[in-house]
Amino acid sequence: MYFQSKLLFEKAQELIPGGVNSPVRAFKSVGGTPIFMKHAKGAYMYDVDGARYLDYINSWGPMILGHAYEPVVKAIQEYATYSTSFGTPTELEIKVAEQIVKMVPNIDQVRMVNSGTEACMSALRLARGYTGRNKFIKFEGNYHGHADAFLVSAGSGVATLNIQAVPGVTQAVSEDTLTAPYNNLPAVEQLIADNPEQIAAIIVEPVAGNMGCILPQPGFLEGLRQLCDANGILLIFDEVMTGFRLARGGAQELFNIKADLVTFGKIIGGGMPVGAFAGRREIMQHIAPAGKVYQAGTLSGNPIAMIAGYTVLQILDEHPVIYSRLEEKKDYLVKGMREALGAAGIVHQINHVGSMLSVHFAEYPIIDFSAASGASNELFKRFFHAMLERGVYLPPSAFESWFLSNALTQEDLDFTIDATKKAIKAITNS
């Protein structure tokens, strides 16, 4: 199995650090050879050996409508003939901004960037420039991209690779990053009390997706909002994963909480490299050239990326039924997997919301990073490989969320539940 992938991985390791262009792809925590994909359509990916996989990563979130979605492919083809980049303003950028402002509550202006990392990095700079304060609070196990300031107690690949301190991130930078456990308001209150009038922002994943999927406990996000209001702190919702996924208007809409700044990535680019940050006009006006907080990008607002994202956003906007369908699919899958795991007597937790979920092998609720870290990685590893062998492609780390696409059919879900039963049998018999 995976013959061509193994050959390619050997060659890749000669030329690319660790053989991959982003760490979690390397299967480091689950072991084995990363699978090299060749093409994908709808809910399926096909590898270089010709094997087919049901995809529960969906490019880590963006492919909410499935792979190679016809309207997106057509739009990209058409726009590529106009030029792949102008470096001037285009009308399309206005349309995209209009579409985002229409869908997302509580924002007046948007700045497009090229990744979720850039979106979060720029939102933090804006919060600092706006408040004139340097420090900020983030949560253990939340991931906001690889900008220096965020690589303290970070989730995703940093957690998967168990990197405690990232070499190259200076002490001076890290000192301004204050961390609290997710879902722990008293810890946040304490940080604010210890650093009076020094905290520019609290940045949070409103549903954490980078330590598995962890939901905010009732009152947590409301509490953050209140603490921000009471202390002149900006609340930044990192909606790189949750934006346009949990609802048309993302987590702000789902939980009915207003953030001061919101960051986006993934779905907003329809699979192209795009990010964005947005907020009220009064705050966004501080961004250059309107204001002095500098932020720029040669390829920002790139027409091919814009048309891909625009096409997806329009479809989501016009067909809100997609969100209820996704939720039904997720509920069906969670129920089937719970029954399968329960029947085999395997202790587990499945956290889920919208079209995000994750499975942790633990007997206690997973509400923060330390709980997620305490779950059995050994069992996750074996489960991951047993599912992969049966054609189901899960995130290769327990510190990642699964993402469902609307391309999944009833048969696909039944196939996945059946694969789960077979996988459990295989791992409990071995």
Ligand code: PMP
């Ligand atoms: N924020 C969150 C919540 C993310 O999940 C990610 C990426 N998984 C990022 C930021 C960084 O985005 P990118 O990888 O596009 O830089």
